Amino acid sequence: MNRLMEARRNQTTYSCLCHDLAMRAHPVGAAILAGGQARRFGGRDKSRLVVGGQPIIVRQVEVLQRITPDVCIVAADAARFADLSLPVHADVIPGAGAMGGVYTALEVATSDRVLVVACDLPFLDELMLGRLVELAAAADGAWVRTPGGVEPLLACYRREARTTIRAQILNGQLKLAELGGVLRMAELGAGELERFGPAARLLANINTPDDYARIQ
Numbered sequence: 001m002n003r004l005m006e007a008r009r010n011q012t013t014y015s016c017l018c019h020d021l022a023m024r025a026h027p028v029g030a031a032i033l034a035g036g037q038a039r040r041f042g043g044r045d046k047s048r049l050v051v052g053g054q055p056i057i058v059r060q061v062e063v064l065q066r067i068t069p070d071v072c073i074v075a076a077d078a079a080r081f082a083d084l085s086l087p088v089h090a091d092v093i094p095g096a097g098a099m100g101g102v103y104t105a106l107e108v109a110t111s112d113r114v115l116v117v118a119c120d121l122p123f124l125d126e127l128m129l130g131r132l133v134e135l136a137a138a139a140d141g142a143w144v145r146t147p148g149g150v151e152p153l154l155a156c157y158r159r160e161a162r163t164t165i166r167a168q169i170l171n172g173q174l175k176l177a178e179l180g181g182v183l184r185m186a187e188l189g190a191g192e193l194e195r196f197g198p199a200a201r202l203l204a205n206i207n208t209p210d211d212y213a214r215i216q
Contacts, residue, residue: 027112028133029070031105032060033098033153034081034119035091045080046206047119051215056122056206061086063124067133070111074101098153099165099174106162113137118153120206122215128188128196132156135186140164141179142186146199150187152176154203 034047034057047057057073061084064071073081078088089108091100098118105116113136115129135142136156143155153176157165164182168174179185193199206212 027070028068028115028156029072029105029109029111029113030064030068030115030117031101031109032057032064032071032073032117032119033101033105034073034075035101049120049122049206049212051122057081057084057119059122060117060119060124063126063129064115064117066126067115067129068111070109072105072108074104093166093169096169097174098176099169102152102157102176103162103165103169106157106159106165109159112159113156114159115156116153117155118205121154121204122206123197123201123204125196125202128193128202129156131188131192131196135188139186140183142188144193144203145187146190146193146203150177150180150185151203152179155185 032047034045048055050056051059061071072087072089073084074089074091075081076090078090081088087108089104092104092107093100096103102116105114113133115133117124132142132144132154133156136158139158140161141155141157144151161183165179168179168182190199193202196202204211204215206215
């Protein structure tokens with residue numbers, strides 16, 4: 001039993017070491033999309049909902065900054081996030097919804113790969129995000145896929161994909177899930193996702209007050 005526990009500890013240490021080396025070898029940026037109107041939550045700022053004693057966006061910044069110091073927020077009102085001391089970028093193409101947020105994140109980026117996350121995901125996992133960065137290296141990006149579909153706002157996109165995304169916006173094609181038809185998206189599937197924890201927790205997001213109550 002002791003040998004088994006030691007082997008597991010060594011495996012975890014090795015995985016973390018490989019992850020850290022990969023992040024240093026391939027610089028990555030990160031963007032939190034916080035420009036939504038939260039209509040199903042009465043217009044409340046979901047990024048400031050408290051989970052585990054901290055606002056969601058503070059939790060997210062802490063995780064993302066363990067991966068990269070290059071973290072920004074995409075939102076119209078920079079004053080809302082002044083306390084975080086992070087760059088805040090308004091949409092380059094206004095009125096394009098979440099697709100416009102992804103495009104803005106890539107347009108302002110200085111790294112080849114950019115992690116893009118919605119502001120209402122309280123349980124980001126550093127190693128899972130690192131795996132998305134790795135998968136994106138051989139594609140236009142990488143996202144999570146479960147039996148329920150893909151997660152375009154828990155993803156890593158290559159900066160070069162912004163040209164295609166801009167074309168989608170200009171053509172009025174604003175559904176993020178349809179990017180899989182025009183971009184080569186690698187996928188982190190449900191089986192591999194389990195390595196990082198229960199999918200229900202990793203992918204939990206808050207759209208309504210009921211969602212928030214279930215997470216608490």
